[in-house]
Amino acid sequence: MKNMHIQHLLNKLETVLRGLRTIWISRNFYRCPKSVIFGKIGLLRATEHISIGEGTKFHDNLFLTVWGESQRDIIISIGKNCNFGASNHITAINSITIGDNCLTGKWVTISDNNHGTTSRKDLELPPILRKVYSKGPVVIGDNVWIGDKATILSGVTIGNGAVIGANSVVTKDVPAYSVACGNPAEIIKQT
Secondary structure: OHHHHHHHHHHHHHHHHHHHHHHHHHOOOOEOOOOOEEOOEEEEEOHHHEEEOOOOEEOOOEEEEEOOOOOOOOOEEEOOOOEEOOOOEEEEOOOEEEOOOOEEOOOOEEEOOEEOOOOHHHHOOOHHHOOEEOOOOEEEOOOOEEOOOOEEOOOOEEOOOOEEOOOOEEOOOEOOOEEEEEOOEEEEEEO
C-alpha cells in the first residue's frame, strides 16, 4: 500500500514537472498553445520558426531543429493533436508541414535536408563541411501513422491517412490512404 502511495505521488510530480517544462519551453516558439506537452528535450533550435497546434504531445528525447537563415516566419508547422514517440528527430532548412492527428513511433526522423549533394565536389569534402542541401519541402497530411525508426526524406509528400511501416525510408511521394514499407519504401496497399 505504501509503495502504491509513493508511486501515485511520483506520477503527480512528473505531471507537474511536465507542465512546468512545457510552459518554460513554449514561450520561444512562433506558436505553441498551453495544451502542447513536451517530454524531456534532446535539442531545440530556432523555435521562433516552429508552429505547433493544440493538443500535440512530444515524448522524451525530442530533437526539433531549424537551420540556416530564413526570411519566412514558419519553417516547421505541426498540426493539432499529433503524438510523437520518444527520440523523434524533426529537422528543416526548407519547410516541413505535418497535418493534424499524426502519430509516430519511436526513433522517427523527418528531414528536409542533408549534408551536401552527391556531386564529386561535395563527396570530396568531409560531410560536416558540406553545405546543407534540401531537395524540397516535406508535407505530411492528416491522420498519418509513421512506424518506429522510419525516415522521411526531403522532397516527399505523404497523403492523408497513409501508413508508413516501421524501419521504412521514404524517398518519394506516398498517396493518401495507402501503406508504404521498405527501404526504399514502396506502396504495398492502396484503398
